[in-house]
Amino acid sequence: xxxEWTKNLRNIEPYVPGEQSKDRDIVKINANENxxxxxxxxxxxxxxxxxxxxxxxxNANSTRLKEAIAKYYKVDVSNVFVGNGSDDVLAVAxxxxxxxxxxxxxxxxxxxxxPVWCSLFGIEYKNYPVGDDFRINPEDYKEQNGGVVIPNPNxxxxxxxxxxxxxxxxxxxxxxxxxxxxxxxxxxxxSSIPLINKYENLLVTGTFSKSRSLxxxxxxxxxxxxxxxxxxEAVKNSYNSYTVDSLSIEMGAASIEDDxxxxxxxxxxxxxxxxxxxxxxxxxxxxxxxxxNFIFATHxxxxxxxxxxxxxxxxxxxxxxxxxxxxxxVRITIGTNEEMDIFLEKTKEFILNDNR
Amino acid sequence: xxxEWTKNLRNIEPYVPGEQSKDRDIVKINANENxxxxxxxxxxxxxxxxxxxxxxxxNANSTRLKEAIAKYYKVDVSNVFVGNGSDDVLAVAxxxxxxxxxxxxxxxxxxxxxPVWCSLFGIEYKNYPVGDDFRINPEDYKEQNGGVVIPNPNxxxxxxxxxxxxxxxxxxxxxxxxxxxxxxxxxxxxSSIPLINKYENLLVTGTFSKSRSLxxxxxxxxxxxxxxxxxxEAVKNSYNSYTVDSLSIEMGAASIEDDxxxxxxxxxxxxxxxxxxxxxxxxxxxxxxxxxNFIFATHxxxxxxxxxxxxxxxxxxxxxxxxxxxxxxVRITIGTNEEMDIFLEKTKEFILNDNR
Numbered sequence: 001x002x003x004e005w006t007k008n009l010r011n012i013e014p015y016v017p018g019e020q021s022k023d024r025d026i027v028k029i030n031a032n033e034n035x036x037x038x039x040x041x042x043x044x045x046x047x048x049x050x051x052x053x054x055x056x057x058x059n060a061n062s063t064r065l066k067e068a069i070a071k072y073y074k075v076d077v078s079n080v081f082v083g084n085g086s087d088d089v090l091a092v093a094x095x096x097x098x099x100x101x102x103x104x105x106x107x108x109x110x111x112x113x114x115p116v117w118c119s120l121f122g123i124e125y126k127n128y129p130v131g132d133d134f135r136i137n138p139e140d141y142k143e144q145n146g147g148v149v150i151p152n153p154n155x156x157x158x159x160x161x162x163x164x165x166x167x168x169x170x171x172x173x174x175x176x177x178x179x180x181x182x183x184x185x186x187x188x189x190x191s192s193i194p195l196i197n198k199y200e201n202l203l204v205t206g207t208f209s210k211s212r213s214l215x216x217x218x219x220x221x222x223x224x225x226x227x228x229x230x231x232x233e234a235v236k237n238s239y240n241s242y243t244v245d246s247l248s249i250e251m252g253a254a255s256i257e258d259d260x261x262x263x264x265x266x267x268x269x270x271x272x273x274x275x276x277x278x279x280x281x282x283x284x285x286x287x288x289x290x291x292x293n294f295i296f297a298t299h300x301x302x303x304x305x306x307x308x309x310x311x312x313x314x315x316x317x318x319x320x321x322x323x324x325x326x327x328x329x330v331r332i333t334i335g336t337n338e339e340m341d342i343f344l345e346k347t348k349e350f351i352l353n354d355n356r
Numbered sequence: 357x358x359x360e361w362t363k364n365l366r367n368i369e370p371y372v373p374g375e376q377s378k379d380r381d382i383v384k385i386n387a388n389e390n391x392x393x394x395x396x397x398x399x400x401x402x403x404x405x406x407x408x409x410x411x412x413x414x415n416a417n418s419t420r421l422k423e424a425i426a427k428y429y430k431v432d433v434s435n436v437f438v439g440n441g442s443d444d445v446l447a448v449a450x451x452x453x454x455x456x457x458x459x460x461x462x463x464x465x466x467x468x469x470x471p472v473w474c475s476l477f478g479i480e481y482k483n484y485p486v487g488d489d490f491r492i493n494p495e496d497y498k499e500q501n502g503g504v505v506i507p508n509p510n511x512x513x514x515x516x517x518x519x520x521x522x523x524x525x526x527x528x529x530x531x532x533x534x535x536x537x538x539x540x541x542x543x544x545x546x547s548s549i550p551l552i553n554k555y556e557n558l559l560v561t562g563t564f565s566k567s568r569s570l571x572x573x574x575x576x577x578x579x580x581x582x583x584x585x586x587x588x589e590a591v592k593n594s595y596n597s598y599t600v601d602s603l604s605i606e607m608g609a610a611s612i613e614d615d616x617x618x619x620x621x622x623x624x625x626x627x628x629x630x631x632x633x634x635x636x637x638x639x640x641x642x643x644x645x646x647x648x649n650f651i652f653a654t655h656x657x658x659x660x661x662x663x664x665x666x667x668x669x670x671x672x673x674x675x676x677x678x679x680x681x682x683x684x685x686v687r688i689t690i691g692t693n694e695e696m697d698i699f700l701e702k703t704k705e706f707i708l709n710d711n712r
Contacts, residue, residue, distance in 0.1 A: 004531035005557040008456040037408040052393040054572035087596040100364040120594040175360035201361040216410035216602035234368045238476040240443040246572035
């Protein structure tokens with residue numbers, strides 16, 4: 001048969017997702033997942049769920065979840081968008097707002113999905129390199145553009161900025177939509193959500209996958225002016241009206257209402273992060289000042305790719321990026337204290353035996 | 357502040373999802389949902405789910421679910437794609453395959469989301485009107501095009517066609533990708549899945565929302581040649597690597613493995629459909645020969661919009677489309693026998709009291 005039909009197939013470079021393993025023996029500190037289980041209140045919702053209701057479509061507006069998020073962040077329900085993980089939320093935002101003939105702008109070192117969405121949706125983009133200290137310079141973001149995306153805190157650098165920084169970006173960019181991606185903000189960062197009433201062109205995105213231990217459920221959200229949220233709703237409802245399933249709506253709402261558990265697990269992660277940072281520094285590592293649930297570190301006398309590979313043989317999975325400027329860095333997710341003790345022990349072993 | 361930033365917002369007509377209600381008193385036969393609960397095997401998976409695992413991202417390849425679907429349909433895992441409901445699956449397929457300068461083609465009376473996706477992705481389309489008997493004429497589909505979408509059985513007409521019909525369409529369209537949308541096939545239709553080995557340009561889509569009573573979970577799938585599935589995977593992984601959550605993967609797999617329960621509930625729906633069809637005919641309705649979990653009916657002497665409105669006052673929700681050619685038709689989902697008795701009783705009341 002003819003192969004003529006193949007000529008209109010989309011030609012796209014497949015994104016390769018990170019390593020996964022079914023082996024629960026491994027210390028899996030490579031995907032910025034939370035080491036603690038989800039809120040017991042969310043688990044209770046799952047166990048008591050009336051499964052007969054699964055035969056119905058989910059509430060198309062995810063009302064219960066949106067209301068819980070709105071209440072938590074002290075905004076109106078009309079300021080809240082929810083989606084199937086923050087990747088879905090960001091992808092909808094890119095489609096909704098970035099339709100200019102000017103390129104959108106974001107830092108060179110950041111979340112690897114931004115250029116992937118640009119390629120999928122045909123959006124031009126331009127990167128501003130972060131400084132030698134890996135910090136984003138707000139003065140770079142003064143040029144006319146088709147939109148701005150700033151991850152705060154940034155990944156994989158782990159560095160966060162304050163509201164003065166975000167307001168600078170907003171003041172330089174009153175003619176574009178500015179997205180602040182706050183996937184990691186709950187581990188010590190500063191949220192820009194209070195600024196949405198002052199800046200109608202500001203969209204803040206978040207996720208339940210890190211600080212709320214619900215990566216497996218796929219819940220992301222965005223908070224912004226009604227003008228922005230309405231466009232996102234229209235785009236979402238033109239793609240799939242039911243992106244958030246019935247269980248995620250109910251469990252997500254129960255999770256955000258359990259603030260005590262949330263705060264205690266975030267604090268545990270932060271405390272472990274500070275301890276591991278100190279221990280790594282004692283071993284001679286340079287560790288960036290993290291406001292996230294991971295640390296970004298390097299060592300002057302040792303090869304980080306070798307460390308990554310050695311740890312893998314020891315069933316400790318961390319993350320290494322073979323990218324310019326960060327080719328001698330590793331990204332280490334904060335696990336439980338027990339997991340981090342294994343990581344530190346194996347890292348010491350590597351340092352002692354490494355003849356670079 | 358300036359409103360300059362609003363000029364690059366996506367301008368899109370929001371799709372308005374169908375009516376939903378929290379009131380469980382109503383007879384809700386307006387959304388083609390299944391009246392029976394999901395498989396007890398799927399429910400068991402939910403109740404026994406190790407919720408600690410929700411802190412991990414789902415398996416990015418949904419392997420457990422794909423393997424169960426592949427086994428059920430006797431195809432290779434590389435022939436299976438899964439997504440967040442069949443709306444997500446179809447949207448990915450439209451993006452993957454319809455990149456021609458020629459319009460794609462589909463019937464005028466069909467699923468209302470096809471033109472919505474075309475608008476979202478900038479795809480030109482052309483409709484071929486179904487016949488006066490609401491049947492699709494395969495001879496219409498001979499012209500060169502950028503792709504073909506045929507729902508089989510079709511909605512809202514409820515009419516299905518056999519493999520001879522599908523092979524005609526395929527033979528006329530060897531230079532395009534042909535999508536057969538089988539959302540309703542399990543209620544008496546004929547599946548084209550066995551043809552995928554013969555036609556590399558054929559993609560068949562399905563859903564767990566109707567016959568498997570899992571609309572609330574969002575599970576859709578597609579089956580086709582590895583050439584087609586690979587492109588869909590690349591597009592999906594450029595949008596969101598984790599569209600199917602961990603619970604849906606496990607519950608979906610358990611559901612498709614429970615064939616006995618599946619067959620018995622489908623048979624119950626079919627039996628009720630046949631009974632309701634007879635009863636409606638006794639009341640003077642014209643009822644199309646349904647191969648789905650709904651019936652499409654009209655009455656020469658009564659106004660169907662009035663029937664729809666009257667039933668609503670009686671807490672019986674059916675579906676009415678204010679569209680040319682079908683403005684005197686109603687679409688009635690098959691509920692339980694008890695629900696359909698209420699529907700029939702209220703419909704009789706309407707007929708008796710209606711002075712058209």
